[in-house]
Amino acid sequence: MLRFLTIFTLLFCFAFINVRAAEKPEKDVRIKSRGSLSYNKREAKIKVYIEGVRLDMDYMRRNMRFADFVNDPAVADVHIIINNRVSGSGGMVYSLMYNNLTFENFSDFTITCTTLADDTNEEERQKLKDALSLGLMPFVNQTKASDQLSFRYRGDVEPGQVEIVEDPWRNWTFRADVSGRVNLEESKKNYNYSFYGRADKVTEDIRIRNNARRSVNTQKYTTEGEEYRSDNTSTYASSSTVKSLSSRWSTGLFGSFYNSNYRNTKYSVSVKPAVEYNIFPWDVSDRKVFTIAYYIGPEWMKYYEESIYDKMEESLWEQSLRLDLQIVQTWGEVKAGLNATNYMHDWTKNRITFDTDLSVRIIRGLSVRMGFTVENVHDQIYLPKGEISLEDVLLNKVQLPSSFEVGANVGIRVQFGSIYNNIVNNRM
Structure with a gap:
């Protein structure tokens, strides 16, 4: 038993060290070799590859026409990995990790999207679509597709106001x-x-x-x-x-x-x-x-x-x-x-x-x-x-x-x- 634990712990540590050592060089080499910094906007739409949580991709294609969704990360401009975890309220917290592949002046980043426990499938995919779109905006802004975009704020709170929410259930x-x-x-x-x-x-x-x-x-x-x-x-x-x-x-x-x-x-x-x-x-x-x-x-x-x-x-x-x-x-x-x-x-x-x-x-x-x-x-x-x-x-x-x-x-x-x-x- 002790020998088994020792061997497995060493394997864990080896994997951890290799991942830590490989992360930064991989990112630097990738962006440097494929990146292009230009003030002229690209003609083509950004190419996006998504993996992780399974999405309704037909819905995403219909409602996110400013991007082309590809099925191979090797040709993508942006590689998005989606994970999810259960929140304290019983809903889901989605982590959307954006990995930049071709834009030299952008870094990788992560945004989150939260759904409620009683959200319908339609409400969930709308929230995920909005979150995906929001994260892609810096990349879309580098293409001529950005000229066809418009934004609308649907909130009721005036700018500068802070909405205080009291939770009667205390979490x-x-x-x-x-x-x-x-x-x-x-x-x-x-x-x-x-x-x-x-x-x-x-x-x-x-x-x-x-x-x-x-x-x-x-x-x-x-x-x-x-x-x-x-x-x-x-x-x-x-x-x-x-x-x-x-x-x-x-x-x-x-x-x-x-x-x-x-x-x-x-x-x-x-x-x-x-x-x-x-x-x-x-x-x-x-x-x-x-x-x-x-x-x-x-x-x-x-x-x-x-x-x-x-x-x-x-x-x-x-x-x-x-x-x-x-x-x-x-x-x-x-x-x-x-x-x-x-x-x-x-x-x-x-x-x-x-x-x-x-x-x-x-x-x-x-x-x-x-x-x-x-x-x-x-x-x-x-x-x-x-x-x-x-x-x-x-x-x-x-x-x-x-x-x-x-x-x-x-x-x-x-x-x-x-x-x-x-x-x-x-x-x-």
Whole structure:
């Protein structure tokens, strides 16, 4: 375990050093070699390449005719990368990162766009269109397309006035969801329903999250006049408070409750203080994040059936170390995480999880996306003692013992042909 952690930490550091070293030279060489400084406006429209969050590009083409949208960053004037994160009110905060490729007198910059939780799809795409257009204006101003632009201010506040907004909810947001699904056949029936509730408060200095979920899944099978039934129920609730200490340090307190008959757990209650350090300042988290977090605290457990260690209930101390890396660049995106957890009374009762998601543009027109998750599992102390019947296995009633879990996916995209086609035609 220690060797695995050491190797992975070195790989993280190597990736971080190479990214930091490569960022500035790449930017300088690119602009210097392709840039052109001129007081004469360009005849052609600016060429824009967008990636990241999926947009309604037909809508953008119709309403942003001052730009040509291309499907290859190698021929673009501006490369825009869009990320999004959930805001404290339940809406989305989009980060639009403008990477200048051909204008020597402009630097890269980022603007944000915020949508509300109850915005419709139409309202969301209008806000994104307006934000994209606003960020492109400095570049459009260098082309003759700027002569055809006009602007209108739709606000009611007079210039110089400051609108003071009072929030009666004091930054608290609440959400509740109820869902259900039924699938009926002559010899098979499936019922599934779930409840979810959330109460959050987010400010610049503190973040409070409260979540609760209850799910029930019932399956019934009938064969040769006999009925077989499986009921899987689970309940999960958590509460956390995180305090910002500086531009890199944070501390918090996490509490949780868990119940699942599938995992032979009548209840599991834990309380864990934690500390986190981000290698990069949080104000650049839309481009790069490298966090190291440590959690430690007690956990109280009670089981439906006697466990494989002859326990009906027990209280143990648990610790976790979590490393997360995310890098967003014009060549692609890398996400990776390593989580190591163990019970402190016996370090052999542990779990190590490594997950990664990689999306990289190899050459013009060729992109590769891959991801995988690997878990080394040695902490299933909740497994019931005794034999597991074939009926329980087939009906998926109980968790089976396993020392590992592996998942992987890979995809390749090849694209070629016209890169300037901005025609919109949705017939048939």
